[in-house]
Amino acid sequence: MDAATWGLIIATFVACFVEMVEATTIVMAMGYTRSWKSALVGTLAALGALAVVTVFAGYALANWLPESALQLAIGGLLLIFGLQWLRKAILRSSGRKAVHDEAAIYKEEVAAAKAAGQSTGSIDMFSFMVSFKGVFLEGMEVVFIVITFGLNADNIPGASAGALAAVVVVLIIAIVLRRPLSMINENLLKYGVGLLLASFGTYWAVEGIGIFRGDRESLDWPGHDLAILGLLVTWLVLSRVFVAVLKTPAAPAARENVAVEVEK
């Protein structure tokens, strides 16, 4: 396998790993406090729905759009998505935003599960719906990343392998530990994913602007794929500069707005 394929697998693995940890917290909270059966049925239903979305969206995008349009549209979305993650990571690393706390989220979900009324049927609809929604919405981000990376790198199997490996690893850890995966440094992982998404997103979105040329050919980066490495270094340096600058105490009004935020 070449370096680009490894980069693709690692990027989708880490992105999927983060989302899977979040989904697992929700399913575990429902399973331990209400009904494992309903939580797992909800999870399986969500995974089925995600598979259908992946196949249809992947097929439609791959067959209906020219390559440069695909690069611009999904590269642009990937770039926005990646920069949102990078922004959060910079604010968290500099102490301006509350860090993501999986244990706190687990407690919140457990409290909501206990507060909800008891279900009378064989399936506990509360567990089912919360698990379905949690897995589907977290999974949609993974699907988007897999489709985007897979189509743009022309390697859907490689991107899917990275995502699938993450699902398996998180499931194994969850089954072995039987508690929320709060020991995983999710904020650091999200920082890494933000850098990767921002780098690939910049590369593809800029390439895709070529759709507006007469020949509709993508723009060509100097060094081709190697330019992604240059972009990665650029985003890393910029983010470290921001973290260093923002670590100095901010004005009280600016700090108050972000320090108490709890992020799911």
Next chain:
Amino acid sequence: MKFLKSFGQFWYDFIIGDDWKIAVAVVLALLVLFAAMKAELFGDTGLTLLGGVAVVVAFAISLAIDVRPKRR
């Protein structure tokens, strides 16, 4: 209906997220690149480098606006 609302909320969070300025920054940077390409200012190398720099600068400005000290 509730699920559709959640799905719509997902896409809103996905594109706009906590800070709408990032989406605006990306669009503006790509518009600059588009204008430079249409004006035939550079070849591919110049255009891609301009695009990369425009995105980085636009993000830096949006974040700087985001964290600026607020007036009382």
